[in-house]
Amino acid sequence: MFESAPEWLAPETLTEALALKAEYGEEATIVAGGTFLAILLNQRFLAPQRFLSLRAVPELRGIEANGELRLGAMETHRAVERAPVVLEGWPGLARTFALVASARVRNQATVGGVLADADYASDPPAMLTALEARALVRSRDGEREIPLEELITGHYETSLRGDELIVGVHVPREGRSTYRKFRSRSHEDRPCVGVAAALRGGSLRVVVGAVASRPQWFPEICGLADGEELDAALGSEIAERYAQAVDPLADVRGSADYRRRVIRVEVRRALEDLVQAEAA
């Protein structure tokens, strides 16, 4: 009657990993850092028959800047937050990864994992979306890039095909950016509202995380800032429009009404941060 122990697949090259992914698709549960997966397993929400561990795949490592920043999918949050090249050229991104959970979690959790999990209450997806990042995705048949705003499609849902793996993330040169993590409870809690805002080449992107099934970005509202000075009145207007545009969810960290109020405050503050960063 007792089922056998699950199979553990541990490829040592990307080619091998992609072959296994193509063979098993959803039948093999990907193991990256395991911080989220271990909770699901311990709580018996998942009982996979097969694991596909990416820990031994060297092509998924690396943090390099060559105009753009490339983060390997298996790099940890901790590695990103501490890498000199990230701190120097992408300080807002480094800070965002540093705000996730605790050092214990960040030493395990990976860049690819946080994107592929598509958990609404994670911090990095909103910031990466604001920074116009693209996920680099491979399958046996080839490679494609998916803009972050198209990668996460809903609660724990992505636009990845069954045979695809995220191999890395490309982030264009950071302009001015900020990430505000509002926690309604403990400092180590996940965000009640996360607001990422970035100005690149005169173009504003505001992305609100943790309030809906996927990061919330409204290009038409951000467009109000095109060619305009981002003063207090414009900041407040954008904030108000975001608060109206988002249809917030309710969870242990706050009701929908409360989240709407906090979105209004935190978007406005994020835009103030951007202006202050410019003045500094």
Add this chain to the structure above:
Amino acid sequence: MTDPRVTGAVRYAQDVELEGMLEARILRSPFPHARIERVDTSAVPAGIVVLTPGDVADLGMYGAQIKDQTVLACDRARFAGDPVAAVAAATLREADEALALIDVDYEELDSVFDPVEACGQDAPLVHDRHNVSENDAAYFGIRPQQGTNVCHRFRLRQGDVEAGFAEADVVVEETFRTAGAQHAHMEPHASVAQWENGRLEVWTGTQTPFNLRSDLAGVLGIAEDRIRIVCPPMGGAFGAKTFVRLEAIVACLARKAGRPVRAILERNEEWLTLNRHPAEIRVRLGARADGTLLAKEVECWADTGAYADCGPGVAQKMGFAAPGPYRIPHVSVESRCVYTNLPPNGAFRGYGQMQTVWASERAMDILAERLGADPLELRLQNLLQEGDRYATGEELHDVRFAECLETAADAIGWRESRQGKGLCVLMKGMQTPSRAGIAIEASDDGTYTLRCATAEMGQGARRAISLLAAELLEVDVANVRFPDPDTDLVPYDTRTTSSRSTYIMGRALVDAVRDLKENGRRGYGEVEIPGGLDPDTGQGVASHHWHQGAGAAEVRVDEETGKVEVVRLHASVYAGRVVNRPGAELQNEGSMIMGLGTTLFEAVDIADGQVTNANLSDYEIPSFMDVPVALTHDLLERDGADVHGLGETALPPVPPSVGNALASLGLHVTDLPISAEAVLDAVDRRAGLREVPA
């Protein structure tokens, strides 16, 4: 000295390994209230031991104060999580898989989840009858109200409360609520049982070995001396590891299996095993225009969940602590312990006092505001003094409330500015009556062994008692041994609760050392504390001595989001005499940090009778990042004073200190925890922006 807790050398109950031991898992009711029609185990393969209601229906019932519990839910499951069956197998995996093969038919029944509603005429009855337990944990007059969900009603009466209110110039009235909380001890509940020649041996993380032995004897129908309880150190307990938890189930599984059985709870099961009583408390407080308190009326509903456990005791302590450390001529208290179809609630650091101190000390600040008085001065004006009689009629000695309160106020610069600052003063009872015995054995190698039932749960009791013994024996503490409590070897002790061990064991130890010095090889000492209250009038001796404390907090509020930051937090605790300073300091700091969780974050969330946040991600406890940089405390001493217990005193003052600090900004909150959302509502109320119920 390398701390064995750091090196991993400590052997907890879950580390006990016995030859041929099986691992147990528990099948729980998915329904908050349901008749159990049929338990079908036919699909479970041979070789797996299954315990069903049929196996235990003929056994005795147990319960520390009300005998209301069977080993498994037999006729009815009374909460979502009530154990209905259990299995033991060679591996946990096999046990888990076997659980899934047990088929139970339920017929759902009406249920009730609110203690005030549960007192209503039409509320479904959680239990048909309330039988008071013979366990000596039922140490006071328990007053079940048959035919209702009230399993204990405590009343305290002094003076004529209506006459008092008639004389008052100002009367304030408010309803307060506190949430259920999970102890969140790091080490889960774990128990191992084996039978040897008809004798039961249990290794378990417990604060109450003798109460446990007594209840198990009643369940199994055997004499107490046929049971041996061994208590390895615990990785935290905070009241959760009291009375019967897993022990009856593992004992019955082990008997049926003919092999030792071990059970270790999963983290989510902790929320289904024991939590803190949620409570509703209504306070009416009257004073003269000059601030003199005249009358206080308090009504309490303590939600004990589906089984009483020590809920009657919690409700009683809520009740007798409700007047607070003030001279009030007219007092009326009614406190009820109420059944609902929720997981059982029991002892939790602060034991009922947190709930009524929250209500009472918030009410004091509301009164101060109405009177236009300084909350510190109003308290000082009314505090109980040396030789005063408390509302129970007992005379108070070594009274230090004013000193506690003044040091707390000074610690946050109260007299410089009151903006964003709040205070609290409290008295907390200690288990009365109670009894403790301790034996000391001298060895030829110059060492001494303590035979003592005091359980170590991280609070440092072994260290404190060993230090006291070393001092009395005039030897180095390294020569004092303190093995795990074992009911075969240690004298009787009421239990390790109520911040009583250092005090009472310390006193018994003095006699034991004297006896040893007279007799050479072995000494024995015993202390018995008399007292107790009449449950219908609240008159008598509530506490042999009172734990006295005060708190002070300063907050910063983001008024656009409601987020509260506690920037300064202080507790003053009367220690009498400090035995182990590092341990005492850690108790104060730990109590305050735990109190912050109660104040700001922690609530057992329930939807349709189901706990919805039974994990440490959705249920938030404070992290070190939440601790104020200015976290300070005082351990007040006096030459020649007795040792006073201090394991809990610094917890209850935290919520009112923070709540009153918010009130100083015009932000009134009545319910715990104080969510950011509730503070934002209070901001709106202050501005008169919209009608937001408190």
